[in-house]
Amino acid sequence: FRSPSTEAVRALLIDVASQCRTIGAMDVSTAFMHADLPPGVHVAIRLPADVSATKDIHSPTYAIASKALNGLRCASKAWLQLAKQVTESHGLLSCPTEPCAFKGVFRRGKFSCRMVLILYVDDILVGCDSPHGLENLRDAFLDRVSKVKITGQLNPDQPGTIIFLGREITRFAGSKNLYMRVPTSYLYECLANVSQTDTPPQIDLEKDTSDKGNEPLSAEAASKYRSILGRVAWYCQTRQDLLRFVSILSTGQSVPLHKHEIGLNKLLRYLKANLHIHQELRNSGGDRTIHLYTDASWGGKSYSGYVIFWCGSMLKSVSRCQVTISLSACEAEMVAIAQGCQETLGVLHLLDRKSTRL
Secondary structure (H helix, E strand, O other): OOOOOHHHHHHHHHHHHHHOOEEEEEEEOOHHHHOEOOOOOOEEEEOOOOOOOOOOOOOOOEEEEOEOOOOOOOHHHHHHHHHHHHHHOOOEEEOOOOOOEEEEEEEEOOEEEEEEEEEEOOEEEEEEOOOOHHHHHHHHHHOOOOOEEEEEEEOOOOOEEEEEOOEEEEEOOOOOOEEEEOOHHHHHHHHOOOOOOOOOOOOOOOOOOOOOOOOEOOHHHHHHHHHHHHHHHHHHHHOHHHHHHHHHHHOOOOOOEHHHHHHHHHHHHHHHOOOOOOEEEOOOOOOOOEEEEEEEEOOOOOEEEEEEEEOOEEEEEEEEEOOOOOOOHHHHHHHHHHHHHHHHHHHHHHHOOOOOEO
């Protein structure tokens, strides 16, 4: 099952915020078990040992499955095909590069509205023009599956919070914007014994060449380092300003050194003072332009950085080390521009757009 990318989720939220649409979440119970097996796939299941095909002696009994079951490799594919059948029959088409993202004009009976949705296994995030869109989408799925429920809904100008894949999506009173973050409680255990600071960390592992800094951590400390860094990396889905630090610290996952632990503690101290920050997804007032900004550093190892904005909101940001060593600052900048344009082409396919601005 190909899950939607983080950019696809952000794109849906930006679309909802920029046009002040209704947003909601749905859950499909036992989704896999409602889907027919894909054509050409045959599954035989051995029944329990106390079931026999004959009365006199025990004879193993097998059943040929016609529906997908939890645990089958083909189950997720079968469910995606079923979801496509439901959505396409009501006017929604999947994106060529993001099969789990759908958009179009949803029609059911006399009801119709513009709709976009993201399918993450049995969880669905929906944005639509009408407050009755979720109800009609739910009823459309109920024609094929037995149980679907709406887990949250925010209408235009309605304050509140919905939860999708562990992310809080909030619309505050008096604001048309949306705000997203991973709940702060996710990091409470990691930050319990850490002091806080408002000063952004200075993490430069290459400058720390001391014997103590290059000393490997114990097995227990290394395991703790990986666990905490994993939590921070998940939390930073909505904190793009911290991805540069996470990227640096991730270089020490295989063999964490003392300097990696020091750098992680610096990041945790800064995080503790800034847990209130959300990612803002703005109401653009109709401006749906895509902008790409790139930059690069030049040195022993050059780094590319770029940010993609859509409707005035950050859709994607990346900071990564360049594979080859650039011979000049100009070359490093050109490499960053090329990488940024490649990523933007993928975004253009997702948004079904034809042009961008550099």
